[in-house]
Amino acid sequence: MKYPCLVLKPICTTQINLTLYREGLGDDGEPLTAIEYSGFCNYQDSAKTIFTVEKKLVQITAQAYFIGDIAPELAVISGGEAVIFGEKRRILQGMKARNPDGTVNYTRLDLV
Secondary structure, X not given: OOOXXXXXXXXXXXXXXXXXXXXXXXXXXXXXXXXXXEEEEEEEEEEEEEEOOOOEEEEEEEEEEEEOOOOOOOXXXXXXXXXXXXXXXXXXEEEEEEXXXXXXXXXXXXXX
């Protein structure tokens, strides 16, 4: 059975460059790069103001949605970096939304 794609190609219009890390650290403590990805996504962002004791901080959070599995070599996406609109963001978590047959319908990355 073929499952419908929940993230459609016409809405993936935002250029993004990703560096995905694999589990573990290198000899010098640096993250191990698994995949370099460049393509298009559906990008949704929001901002919130957090008041600290000394000042206020504006925190931007975002989600990037991709068609299918952008990292089939990785069982899970646990971290990395994204460059979008010229700004570097950290990947907080990744999710591979699966169909009932186990195939990946779409990938979502949460960015901060």
